[in-house]
Amino acid sequence: MTIKAGDALPQTTFMIxxxxGPEPRTAEALFKGRTVALFSVPGAFTPTCSARHLPGFIEQAGALKxxxxxxxxxxxxxxxxVMGAWSRAAGAEGITMLADGNGxxxxxxxxxxxxxxxxLGMRGKRFSMLVEDGVVKILNVEEPGAFEVSSADYLLGQL
Structure with missing residues (x-):
C-alpha cells in the first residue's frame, strides 16, 4: 500500500x-515535533537530480524556512x-541527506x-512531501520520467 496524506511515516533508520562516517538516525528523531520538507530522488549524481531537483531545494531553502x-x-x-559526497559537490549544506541504502x-x-x-536496480520514486510531527500532510509523487510536482517551487506553492 502506498502512503498518503494523513498517514504517519514508517519507523525506519536512515544513515546520515x-x-x-555514517551516523544512524531514526525517522522519529528526525520528524517528531518538526515540520519537514522531504524530497526523494532516484539517485545522487544522476542528471535531473543533480541539475534540477537538489538545486531547487538549495535555492528555495530560505523561502521554505x-x-x-x-x-x-x-x-x-x-x-x-555517496550522499555526503553529493552534498559537498552540490553545496547543499542546508539540506539533511538521508541515506536509504537498502531501500x-x-x-x-x-x-x-x-x-x-x-x-540502477531498486530505487525510490521521485517525490516530495511535507511532514508535520511525523505525519504526511502533502505528498507529491512524479509520474515515471517526469519532474514537475516534486520540485521545491511546487511544494513551496502548496504551503
Missing part, C-alpha cells in the same frame, strides 16, 4: 553522512558516503521503483 519548514531533507537509495524507507512507503533497465 557525518564527520566520522520562512514558510514554516524546520528541516529540509533529501533521501535516496544510496549509501551515506527500506521507500519500500515501507510503497514508493519504490525498478530502475533495472537503467542499471
Amino acid at each position: 553522512p557525518g564527520d566520522s 520562512a514558510a514554516g519548514v524546520d528541516l529540509i531533507a533529501c533521501t535516496a537509495v544510496n549509501d551515506a558516503f 527500506d524507507f521507500v519500500r515501507a512507503l510503497g514508493l519504490e521503483m525498478d530502475g533495472s533497465k537503467f542499471g
Whole structure:
C-alpha cells in the first residue's frame, strides 16, 4: 500500500553522512515535533537530480524556512558516503541527506521503483512531501520520467 496524506511515516533508520562516517538516525528523531520538507530522488549524481531537483531545494531553502519548514531533507537509495559526497559537490549544506541504502524507507512507503533497465536496480520514486510531527500532510509523487510536482517551487506553492 502506498502512503498518503494523513498517514504517519514508517519507523525506519536512515544513515546520515557525518564527520566520522555514517551516523544512524531514526525517522522519529528526525520528524517528531518538526515540520519537514522531504524530497526523494532516484539517485545522487544522476542528471535531473543533480541539475534540477537538489538545486531547487538549495535555492528555495530560505523561502521554505520562512514558510514554516524546520528541516529540509533529501533521501535516496544510496549509501551515506555517496550522499555526503553529493552534498559537498552540490553545496547543499542546508539540506539533511538521508541515506536509504537498502531501500527500506521507500519500500515501507510503497514508493519504490525498478530502475533495472537503467542499471540502477531498486530505487525510490521521485517525490516530495511535507511532514508535520511525523505525519504526511502533502505528498507529491512524479509520474515515471517526469519532474514537475516534486520540485521545491511546487511544494513551496502548496504551503
